[in-house]
Amino acid sequence: MTNSTKPKVLTLDTINSNIRTVEYAVRGRIAIRSEEIRDELAHGKKFPFDRVVSCNIGNPQQLNQKPISFFRQVASLCENTDLLAEDKAELVSQLYPADTIARAKKILKTLGAGIGAYSHSQGAASIRQTVARFLLERDGHPANFNNIYLTQGASAGVQAILGLLTQSNKTGIMIPIPQYPLYSATLAYLGATPVHYLLEEESGWTLDIGSLKTTINASRAEGTDVRALVIINPGNPTGQCLDAGNMRDILSFCYEEGLVLLADEVYQTNIYNPETKPFVSFKKAMMEHPNEAIRTGLELVSFHSISKGMVGECGRRGGYYECCNFDEKVLEQVYKMASVSLCPNLHGQILVDLMCDPPRKGDVSYANYRAELDGIYESLRRRSKKLEGVFNAMEGVTCQPAEGSMYLFPRIRLPKKAIEKAASQGLAADAFYCEAMLEATGVCVVPGSGFGQKEDTWHFRSTFLPEEHLFDDFCANLSKFHADFLVTYSD
Ligand SMILES: Cc1ncc(COP(=O)(O)O)c(C=O)c1O
Numbered sequence: 001m002t003n004s005t006k007p008k009v010l011t012l013d014t015i016n017s018n019i020r021t022v023e024y025a026v027r028g029r030i031a032i033r034s035e036e037i038r039d040e041l042a043h044g045k046k047f048p049f050d051r052v053v054s055c056n057i058g059n060p061q062q063l064n065q066k067p068i069s070f071f072r073q074v075a076s077l078c079e080n081t082d083l084l085a086e087d088k089a090e091l092v093s094q095l096y097p098a099d100t101i102a103r104a105k106k107i108l109k110t111l112g113a114g115i116g117a118y119s120h121s122q123g124a125a126s127i128r129q130t131v132a133r134f135l136l137e138r139d140g141h142p143a144n145f146n147n148i149y150l151t152q153g154a155s156a157g158v159q160a161i162l163g164l165l166t167q168s169n170k171t172g173i174m175i176p177i178p179q180y181p182l183y184s185a186t187l188a189y190l191g192a193t194p195v196h197y198l199l200e201e202e203s204g205w206t207l208d209i210g211s212l213k214t215t216i217n218a219s220r221a222e223g224t225d226v227r228a229l230v231i232i233n234p235g236n237p238t239g240q241c242l243d244a245g246n247m248r249d250i251l252s253f254c255y256e257e258g259l260v261l262l263a264d265e266v267y268q269t270n271i272y273n274p275e276t277k278p279f280v281s282f283k284k285a286m287m288e289h290p291n292e293a294i295r296t297g298l299e300l301v302s303f304h305s306i307s308k309g310m311v312g313e314c315g316r317r318g319g320y321y322e323c324c325n326f327d328e329k330v331l332e333q334v335y336k337m338a339s340v341s342l343c344p345n346l347h348g349q350i351l352v353d354l355m356c357d358p359p360r361k362g363d364v365s366y367a368n369y370r371a372e373l374d375g376i377y378e379s380l381r382r383r384s385k386k387l388e389g390v391f392n393a394m395e396g397v398t399c400q401p402a403e404g405s406m407y408l409f410p411r412i413r414l415p416k417k418a419i420e421k422a423a424s425q426g427l428a429a430d431a432f433y434c435e436a437m438l439e440a441t442g443v444c445v446v447p448g449s450g451f452g453q454k455e456d457t458w459h460f461r462s463t464f465l466p467e468e469h470l471f472d473d474f475c476a477n478l479s480k481f482h483a484d485f486l487v488t489y490s491d
Helices: 017-021 029-042 069-079 086-095 098-111 125-139 153-165 182-190 209-221 244-257 282-287 292-297 328-340 346-356 366-393 416-424 429-441 468-488
Strands: 148-151 171-177 193-198 225-232 260-264 300-305 319-324 458-463
Touching (some): 086 098, 098 125, 125 282, 125 319, 148 153, 148 328, 148 346, 153 260, 153 319, 171 182, 171 209, 182 193, 193 209, 209 225, 225 244, 244 260, 244 282, 244 292, 282 292, 282 319, 416 429
Parallel strands (some): 171 193, 171 225, 260 300
Antiparallel strands (some): 300 319
């Protein structure tokens, strides 16, 4: 057989050119190298460490966070429906708490066709009704289940809505700097224009309305049709939580400027100072805004996910978004586009149902559910404080506390020699630092340049997800690496 000499149809020059411009640092070059090292370790190659610690992504179960039992019990019964047959009742009642059996039966009954069939393209009506009740309980304001769309994780929802907003390459979407790169990547793919607004690190990554105004005016003056503002609250990678007053001003700004507000609220239960900085949803803030025109007229989309919080079911791909104050005709188009993918997967939908309606006081599973949830939460809080302290104790490093989310985003000041060496290798200085960290410790983090940062500042983002019994070693390794790095590159 002779090899084909026919030119490939698909080459780097012939694919969709927008795809070439997409960057996603969370799974970028350093993360790819970390996977290679993991493989090499497994094949006996020696490194100064014996395992790779993936702190590049908020993926709790990858770092052995235990799934919540109630969720898995109900999910497994929905999957293996034979266990719900009459003749298995006694056996199954010894293995599963009664409320998990009842719940699985209820879910299957309302789904009708079970989990192997497509559901409604917006997600099963019964599960959207659960989400609507959850929103009413959370915010004290009703939600219409027809305005709720279940998704394959928040990512799919964000992509759908950014797609809806993009009319041309003149379409501008305001995104924070630093930002979670889902936004920059999706805008690059769609060919829309990112309009960056800076968060203020020194004051705890706060958002200043004055700077939003300056940014939008400058962008519009250049001919960009700015149509939406993205807020990530609690922040990723920055971990800050907005207060109600600031949120009111953001809502007013959006209304006055004619912007759709996209509120990414996937970390709404990862809140570590609830007394001083509680989570307030944008839906609640909007419904309680003093201006009635805003309550009834501002177009708001809020996103949530089963991947974060104490749920951590990233691999199941479940989430939802709620559209408020949208034109009915536009909602029909949103539905049409959802129907092109037929439906979000049923495993994710079921977890959304369980997350939004977990065991309540008095239910058989409640005590265990509460203990598991509180155990994860308290541990995350302890780890976030400990790592923040470790970063702040490093020479030339400052780190704002994580008021929420799963990340810390320390600022690092690097010696001139390191910056020059990085440049000679065509790398950003923080990427160079993170690569050195990976090779020395096995810890994989993401350089600040992957999220965007103020010029001439360097950062990295690390999760605080490594297991608690390994956490002190993890912290000690990072401290030692940093000190050694400074010695190696001291001027
Ligand atoms: C701010 C933010 N939004 C959205 C997502 C996407 O989450 P998923 O698609 O798993 O729901 C993430 C994931 O890390 C995130 O950090």
